[in-house]
Amino acid sequence: MRRNRFTQLSQHPFWAVLIIFAGITASYNANANDDYLMQQVHQFLYEETQTLGEEVVIDLRPPSPHLPECVQPEPFLPNANQAPLGRVSVGVRCGEGSRQVRYLQAQIDVIGNYVVAARDIERGTLITSNMLSERGGNLGDLSAQALTAEEDIVGKVAQRSIRSGSAFLAQYLQAPDLIERGQRVTVIAQGSAFRVSREGEALESGALGDQVRVRFGSREIMTARVASEGILVVDF
Template sequence: MSRFALHRLIPLLALWLLPTTLLAEDDRLIEAVQGFLYAEAQALGDEIMVEVHPPSARLPACEAPEPFLPRSGETVMGRVSVGVRCGEDGRQVRYLQAEIGVIGAYPVLATDIEAGTTLRAEHLETRNGNLAELPQRAILEADALVGKLATRPLRAGEALQEHQVRERPLVERNQRVTVEARGDAFRVSREGRALEPGAMGDEVRVRFGSRETLTAVVSGDATLSVDF
């Protein structure tokens, strides 16, 4: 090969090798993010599927990638954003988009129910599917549904969402209730009338006589407490 031909070939080889090198670097970055997301989502279901979208812009190589979640405590499911710190000092940060599917079990209604129905275990059955395809606020644990009240009519086969159920009131408006005042060395109870309904842990105003009122915390059926 002549010197002239070699001189022209070297730049062409460089252009050919450059995309290959960058592609390998992208692969390493994506593999690091995939591994991180798989570990984060592993406890959510029986099967995890992770697809990481490559960087949209050609960026410098990410040395020693350290993936992280921009929002602490975020549920790693569906479409998520992942941050990656690059370099030994981690000063370079870039962000990638990923899709995470989680195959697992979730409760659905086994029968139609009317508004105001208290959910029991026999109202529910288990179904398997991609949890990422459920509504954003779907309830994934049957135990979190049993004992709740349906806020609207619901149909069999539905995955239940947070706004479709509420805690069962333990105190009703105008109900006679017992209020316990508790301290380190005493406990005193007094009867009054609830001015509003409340579920476990709710604060409810209670009237004693014609004028005296106080706010107490629902602690049981027709029972509230005040701590001193």
């Protein structure tokens, strides 16, 4: 009976050693590539979270073994405006020109201090520093919309009642309007070598940093940035 040539060779001790060695080498290369990718992502997450609290614990799940090698990995956060806390998805651009993108999952726990309400706060209340207290814990257990710093809370208006001991959520706070619709306002136009001002009428209300329309006379309308109470600025 004729036997397949590969079968015959594979039964020879020398070829068996080569086949085993090749399998070990491929497995070693895959593990080394995954280890490098994990190190890059872990370092990226550490740099993004080291200022959030006193202690950071990062649990990063390894990539799928079925994915090809990620060459020149460049980690990034898909939602750059949100603090990387709790369960986080981390994007990684791979290859020349970063044409390939894959995602890894991580659990990030940060032990630190955050702000809570020191007493019950009614809807419509302008929040001041004496309404706040500090608490320590795992920031990763908080809602993704939680505000942890006092400067992000003081001066805002509660859009719903907040119970004592509760964290402050961004969607329940709003900056107070510094400009009211129909109000007479001062508009300052400024550039590198000039600064002029004129009075106008606000056509809409706005909080600090908002862009609102202002009317001068009967026809001229322009957009300006709210800088303070009754003051808007146009930068040139």
